[in-house]
Amino acid sequence: MRGRRVLASVASAVIAATVLSGCTATALQSQYENGDNKGYISGTxxxxxxxxxxxxxxxxxxxxxxxxxxxxxxxxxxxxxxxxxxxxxxxxxxxxxxxxxxxxxxxxxxxxxxxxxxxxxxxxxxxxxxxxxxxxxxxxxxxxxxxxxxxxxxxxxxxxxxxxxxxxxxxxxxxxxxxxxxxxxxxxxxxxxxxxxxxx
Missing domain, CATH: 3.40.30.10 (Glutaredoxin)
Structure with a gap:
């Protein structure tokens, strides 16, 4: 029973990390996804x-x-x-x-x-x-x-x-x-x- 709880906790942590990493996409990733100047970042x-x-x-x-x-x-x-x-x-x-x-x-x-x-x-x-x-x-x-x-x-x-x-x-x-x-x-x-x- 305890082993199942540990596995469940690990799985939850992995899912949370995945969600968080998705929320913190870099500007370069966003540009790639949007198709705007792929692979390129300009300053302003x-x-x-x-x-x-x-x-x-x-x-x-x-x-x-x-x-x-x-x-x-x-x-x-x-x-x-x-x-x-x-x-x-x-x-x-x-x-x-x-x-x-x-x-x-x-x-x-x-x-x-x-x-x-x-x-x-x-x-x-x-x-x-x-x-x-x-x-x-x-x-x-x-x-x-x-x-x-x-x-x-x-x-x-x-x-x-x-x-x-x-x-x-x-x-x-x-x-x-x-x-x-x-x-x-x-x-x-x-x-x-x-x-x-x-x-x-």
């Missing part, structure tokens, strides 16, 4: 850092999909918009045209756009550029991860896509997690704010 949110609270400059450089080198040193004094992405990322594909439109809008105004491709080879990155009409360069960071490491401090890219705006001194002025197409005016405002700094 905007963080703006006041000039007085900004950390040191974030210097970086790397080879682009075209074989040239992009370095922050070559763009000193400009505002730099850094977008972390990869070709198979659904939100990255959605925001690509908005980023391209912004890069065209700010061309010749002291604002430079650069992508940081975190997973792809040159051929995949070029194919993405052709498909979405992207004309600004992207650093291929999949093998070494040097650019991702450069941003490994407080305002690191926690999700893909993430867009980081560097001020004229190369410091992180803002971070936008998630696709920017949902908030292009916010991005423009952040860029304009960084551009206006230091003007009399």
């Amino acid at each position: 949110g905007v963080t703006e850092i006041k000039p007085a609270d900004r950390k040191e400059a974030v210097p970086f450089s790397g080879k682009t999909e075209e074989g040239s080198t992009f370095s922050t040193a070559a763009h000193a004094g400009d505002v730099i918009v850094v977008n972390f992405w990869y070709a198979g990322c659904p939100p990255c594909r959605v925001e690509a045209k908005t980023l391209q439109k912004l890069s065209t809008q700010y061309a010749g105004k002291g604002v430079d756009f650069v992508g940081v491709n975190t997973r792809d080879d040159a051929a995949s990155a070029k194919s993405f550029d052709t498909t979405f009409g992207v004309t600004y360069p992207s650093i291929l960071d999949a093998q070494k991860g040097a650019v991702q490491l450069a941003f490994s401090g407080t305002y690191r890219p926690n999700a893909t896509p993430t867009t980081i705006i560097l001020d004229k001194q190369g410091r992180v002025a803002a971070r936008i997690e998630g696709p920017i197409n949902d908030q292009p005016s916010t991005v423009s405002t952040l860029i304009d704010s960084a551009l206006a700094e230091g003007r009399s």
Whole structure:
């Protein structure tokens, strides 16, 4: 009789654990079940850092999909918009045209756009550029991860896509997690704010 009670208790515990685990499904599991961007989680949110609270400059450089080198040193004094992405990322594909439109809008105004491709080879990155009409360069960071490491401090890219705006001194002025197409005016405002700094 006692053995039956023990078995019944164990069975109840197993059932309870199963039910609880079902109630605490991860975001990834929920997306899979719903069919929304299966296997993928995107962040969301905007963080703006006041000039007085900004950390040191974030210097970086790397080879682009075209074989040239992009370095922050070559763009000193400009505002730099850094977008972390990869070709198979659904939100990255959605925001690509908005980023391209912004890069065209700010061309010749002291604002430079650069992508940081975190997973792809040159051929995949070029194919993405052709498909979405992207004309600004992207650093291929999949093998070494040097650019991702450069941003490994407080305002690191926690999700893909993430867009980081560097001020004229190369410091992180803002971070936008998630696709920017949902908030292009916010991005423009952040860029304009960084551009206006230091003007009399």
